[in-house]
Amino acid sequence: MTAHQLARDQARRLVVRAQLLDADRPGDVVEVAEQLGYVKIDPTATIAPCEHTVLWSRIGWSYEPGQLRKVVEDDRLLFEFDGAFRPMSLLPLMLPGMRRWPQRESSRQWLQANAAFRADVLARLRAEGPLLAADIPDTAQVSRAPDGWSGSNQVPHMLDFLLRQGEVAITGREGRHRRWDLAERVYPNDLPEYDEEEASRLLAERRLQAAGIARPHRFWSGVGKDTGEPAVVEGSTVAYRVDPEALAAVDDEDIGGRVAFLNPYGSLLFDRRRLEDLFEFTYVLEQFKPKAQRRYGFFAHPILIGDRFVGMLDAEVDRERELLRINAVHELLPFDPEEREMVNAEITDLAEWLGVTVTGLR
Template structure:
């Protein structure tokens, strides 16, 4: 993979997902292959009962899809049978896409997996070829315990009952060490290793985060701990947006300091920077660090910056 401190290239990610298979695409997430069995063990938490009932009512269809995958995989959803016994119907956005909906449920459960992409189209295959034969897959109770411990480790500090987020349903509960944060009501849970690391030197960096990054995804936590206000505005009318369609939170050191409103125009080879929002006035050093990161982002994308 990539050495610590080395920048990840797009080709590194493709290699890890499709050749090395140290990473695996699992519905809306990219997980490590080492941990994917833990997430498969608790997948039913994220399957709506009505969807589970639809899959059960389509047992014959499920068998036909799995048989076709076993015979022809890896293939795209469009190459699979589209003849469910009971068609899948929703509020409209995924009507007439029964194969895709079935594959996503089977992927959550670990019956099938994503093994690559053809452009932006996912390629599916049966579990026997998608996952290693010795995949560690604990039972639900152990999987939940391991998942929640890993979640607290990744966050460092969290409320005992944080905001529900996709793929991370359960509360932190009594894991870790109970602490109070000065100026905030209630108690928090802290990973003991994070407490031990407080005496170690910290070397921060400047980075643009996805709105779905776990550092900011729990908006209440981001506000409480960092004083960082953020709303994903892609579903708002343009006139009501404060920061942009898909503004990226800006991390500098251990502070969240603003948002970047930018869009990659790959056809024209441009990164269009519409606005750089400063939550509070920045020092010249912070401004220079953010500007350098914009240039680095453009280089990573293989485009030129237009401010």
């Protein structure tokens, strides 16, 4: 098939629309999760945790954090897996891969050596679940060495392994602590069945739908070389794949752009190569840099206006004083008066959503 020829602004429009960052805002949490494929969970909360800023940047003022909890814990329309909330419609496509996990030999050996421990955890959940990890005794025969993220307790490791195999599931959270139960008591029991090949194909299509246009790459995009249709972007040497449904609407009337503050762990920012290629935006997360080496701030949020990255918002919430403190609004190129007004208005809306007052805004 001959590759589609796209102008760079068309490619950017595909991405912005696929990420629900155009002026036509989505209506609710489930709509966002269905389109994006996942909502990343991360506790770094200079402004608010990732899952909430991702949703607010799409839905706007009508989003409340309790809505996310409801669709996960009460309605079971989303489920938590591998550090993200995902739409339940993706679970049938993930199950074939989960059933053959793990593929790494060291993980298989650890599970085999801890067969009795595995049985203990499942029996405890069956009898007493849902439970926090702290409620489950560690009866491991063989321990995994601490990795910097977890301690010597083997229960979190076993629960994570069983989650990846589809044996257990997360029912909700108490603060940042996960509650666990048997998967059969959490996931729907009437899910459609797919063989591994079909599930893999459909999952790649969903990932391309969330990207709009993507580099085929197992890790960076999860999009295969045969997913969607081939595309070439002017001035680029990258062989892209494009979502045909999104492409068919790429030249539809655009009702205008808007301002969006993007959480550093949001999915649009994940593929740095695509960011540079399509948006001419080089993004470096400075969270783990020494303070003296930071240019924009510890956890600065990129500022998108329409389909252009125009600045970086360095801000933090002071809950004790009920303030949103604006340390800096870094302009990648000088704002014109209309852009400055739009950015300031979005900051004001953000503070109102957080229930605090803005300070430091110029």
